[in-house]
Amino acid sequence: MTGTTVATGTAPAASSDQLPAAGGVPGDHDLAVRTDGLTKRFRSGQVAVDGLGLHVPRGSVYGFLGPNGSGKTTTIRMLLGLVRPTSGRAWLLDGAMPEAGATVLPRVGALVEGPAFHPYLTGRANLVRLDASDATADPRTSRRRTEDALERVGLSAAAAKPYRQYSLGMKQRLGLAAALLRPRELLVLDEPTNGLDPQGTREVRHLVRELADAGTTVLVSSHLLAEIEQVCTHIGIMSRGRLLLQGERQALTDRGTAHVGVTTSLAHVGAVAEVLTGLGLTEVTTDGPTLRALLASTPPEKISAAIVHAGLDLVGLEVTRPSLEQVFVALTGEGFDVAR
Amino acid sequence: MSHAEVLDGPVAGTSTAPLSTARRRGAWSRLMRSELRLVFGRRRNQVLLAGLAAVPVLLGTVLFVTQDSALGGQGPGFVGRVTGNGLFLVVAALFLCLPFLLPLTIGIASGDAVAGEASAGTLRYLLTVPVSRTRLLGVKALGALAFAGAAVLAIAVMAFVTGAAYFGLDDVALLSGSTIPLGTGIGRMAGVVAYVALSMTGLVAVGLFLSTLTEVPVGAMAATVVVAIVSAVLDTLPQLSAIHGGLLTHHWLDFAEFLRVEVGWDVLAQGLAVQGAWVVLFGALAWSRFTTADVSS
Numbered sequence: 001m002t003g004t005t006v007a008t009g010t011a012p013a014a015s016s017d018q019l020p021a022a023g024g025v026p027g028d029h030d031l032a033v034r035t036d037g038l039t040k041r042f043r044s045g046q047v048a049v050d051g052l053g054l055h056v057p058r059g060s061v062y063g064f065l066g067p068n069g070s071g072k073t074t075t076i077r078m079l080l081g082l083v084r085p086t087s088g089r090a091w092l093l094d095g096a097m098p099e100a101g102a103t104v105l106p107r108v109g110a111l112v113e114g115p116a117f118h119p120y121l122t123g124r125a126n127l128v129r130l131d132a133s134d135a136t137a138d139p140r141t142s143r144r145r146t147e148d149a150l151e152r153v154g155l156s157a158a159a160a161k162p163y164r165q166y167s168l169g170m171k172q173r174l175g176l177a178a179a180l181l182r183p184r185e186l187l188v189l190d191e192p193t194n195g196l197d198p199q200g201t202r203e204v205r206h207l208v209r210e211l212a213d214a215g216t217t218v219l220v221s222s223h224l225l226a227e228i229e230q231v232c233t234h235i236g237i238m239s240r241g242r243l244l245l246q247g248e249r250q251a252l253t254d255r256g257t258a259h260v261g262v263t264t265s266l267a268h269v270g271a272v273a274e275v276l277t278g279l280g281l282t283e284v285t286t287d288g289p290t291l292r293a294l295l296a297s298t299p300p301e302k303i304s305a306a307i308v309h310a311g312l313d314l315v316g317l318e319v320t321r322p323s324l325e326q327v328f329v330a331l332t333g334e335g336f337d338v339a340r
Numbered sequence: 341m342s343h344a345e346v347l348d349g350p351v352a353g354t355s356t357a358p359l360s361t362a363r364r365r366g367a368w369s370r371l372m373r374s375e376l377r378l379v380f381g382r383r384r385n386q387v388l389l390a391g392l393a394a395v396p397v398l399l400g401t402v403l404f405v406t407q408d409s410a411l412g413g414q415g416p417g418f419v420g421r422v423t424g425n426g427l428f429l430v431v432a433a434l435f436l437c438l439p440f441l442l443p444l445t446i447g448i449a450s451g452d453a454v455a456g457e458a459s460a461g462t463l464r465y466l467l468t469v470p471v472s473r474t475r476l477l478g479v480k481a482l483g484a485l486a487f488a489g490a491a492v493l494a495i496a497v498m499a500f501v502t503g504a505a506y507f508g509l510d511d512v513a514l515l516s517g518s519t520i521p522l523g524t525g526i527g528r529m530a531g532v533v534a535y536v537a538l539s540m541t542g543l544v545a546v547g548l549f550l551s552t553l554t555e556v557p558v559g560a561m562a563a564t565v566v567v568a569i570v571s572a573v574l575d576t577l578p579q580l581s582a583i584h585g586g587l588l589t590h591h592w593l594d595f596a597e598f599l600r601v602e603v604g605w606d607v608l609a610q611g612l613a614v615q616g617a618w619v620v621l622f623g624a625l626a627w628s629r630f631t632t633a634d635v636s637s
Binding site for chain 1: 360361362363364366367368370371373374377378382383460461462464465466467468469470471472632634635636
């Protein structure tokens with residue numbers, strides 16, 4: 001696994017080799033975000049992002065995961081036109097970045113590396129200022145959209161307080177409100193759950209799901225796998241500037257090494273082991289009355305049927321799939337939450 | 341534009357209908373007004389303006405109490421005339437603020453323009469709204485210029501009011517000794533104020549450029565003030581007389597031209613031309629830096 005993109009399953013992202021090379025057709029109608037060979041080398045010589053080929057299908061919730069310092073934020077900055085790539089291309093919705101920023105970015109809501117507002121302005125005044133700087137926003141609906149966005153993130157009551165008095169969680173909410181000032185086709189949320197308590201984290205997940213259900217594509221980055229894994233339809237995992245793998249979440253965990261555990265009576269252990277090897281399962285191990293084996297592509301129901309058919313005891317059958325975290329550790333040999 | 345009303349649905353963020361990304365009329369002035377609110381609504385800037393406005397009040401009070409020009413013999417020969425004609429307090433106050441207080445004020449306003457947004461992190465959000473970098477720099481420049489103008493005006497207006505209250509207004513005796521009527525004199529004072537304000541534009545441009553170089557606003561502010569002070573110091577070295585004409589601060593005191601019988605328009609034009617050159621040079625530098633820099637704050 002030397003950082004190659006492993007796209008699996010039937011996700012649109014899987015068709016990466018059919019996409020035109022950089023400089024070809026700009027964008028792709030099925031993809032909300034696409035990069036080709038995106039690379040950022042800082043003046044210090046450090047390569048923060050290395051040949052990234054990100055494919056975020058429209059309508060997906062794409063979990064952009066990786067430890068702190070793996071290059072997620074730099075990638076997002078390049079997508080939004082804040083940082084110029086050293087080489088490679090990036091497309092957002094239907095335009096090449098940064099050239100098409102003026103027409104693309106109004107349709108994109110973004111939360112980049114934490115919220116940032118003027119500390120001496122109120123939450124509401126900060127949103128009004130952002131809306132006033134949007135040349136494509138309708139000033140007549142500004143007030144209503146501001147109040148709606150505040151309401152949506154549960155900040156209406158604190159809207160008149162200066163930003164500097166906000167707690168970390170409230171700041172994060174205001175950042176989300178800014179991203180929701182207008183209807184968006186794409187939301188880019190960089191670490192949206194940072195600083196939120198478990199309740200706030202649940203609310204963000206709920207919000208993401210709600211937005212996705214309404215058709216918004218969401219690219220959400222996190223260094224905490226478990227926090228975001230459950231809302232994602234697609235996953236991309238970065239480590240040290242490279243995309244280790246991306247694709248549909250289900251496919252990613254399926255392709256990992258699922259195991260089956262079969263519990264039988266002690267007397268039947270040997271016979272059950274024979275049944276399992278007979279079905280083509282490998283790495284069969286025994287622990288008391290329980291046998292474990294690599295599941296591979298064998299359907300679990302076929303295993304239980306075979307055991308029962310052979311007249312053997314079947315006390316329990318359990319399929320264990322690796323969590324994303326285990327997939328990640330298997331790929332990189334390192335823990336996930338550890339900054340390098 | 342009822343079409344747009346429909347698109348911006350009642351619940352933000354839920355509509356997936358194609359969004360209008362056409363620029364709306366008045367977008368520029370909307371952003372400009374927001375910037376002016378930001379600059380003039382900020383407590384720190386209000387305190388700065390109030391501080392500057394206090395200078396002529398203090399000066400006038402001192403002169404009124406002592407009935408003597410504490411500054412007699414300094415600068416162009418108008419400070420000593422304040423007690424005779426309150427109108428001269430405008431010139432005296434501006435003269436007092438030019439070497440340090442005005443550059444300090446302008447350093448703060450222009451040095452903070454871009455670096456302040458960068459250090460707060462708000463720059464990245466403005467740019468992803470998106471606001472084009474050229475447009476944002478233009479708005480920031482105009483905001484800083486407006487604040488510089490307000491600073492000069494604050495001094496002048498308070499000086500006029502204070503001078504009139506303490507010493508009364510009278511026909512104006514010019515440097516040569518001849519006298520012009522009060523109405524013309526007020527016009528001449530307006531000329532002085534306008535010239536001083538325009539003399540600050542070069543420093544605003546320098547500050548704006550320095551502001552694009554750093555994410556530390558205090559650094560840009562201090563560097564801007566240092567530029568003004570260094571310029572004034574160089575201006576005093578006779579060995580450097582060859583470059584004096586092009587120095588940022590060299591023509592600042594030429595506002596005295598308005599106090600001559602025949603205003604030396606060519607002298608004033610030369611001073612403004614030098615400011616224009618600084619504005620063009622540092623405006624271009626600021627633009628080329630800001631439109632290409634990576635925003636990593």
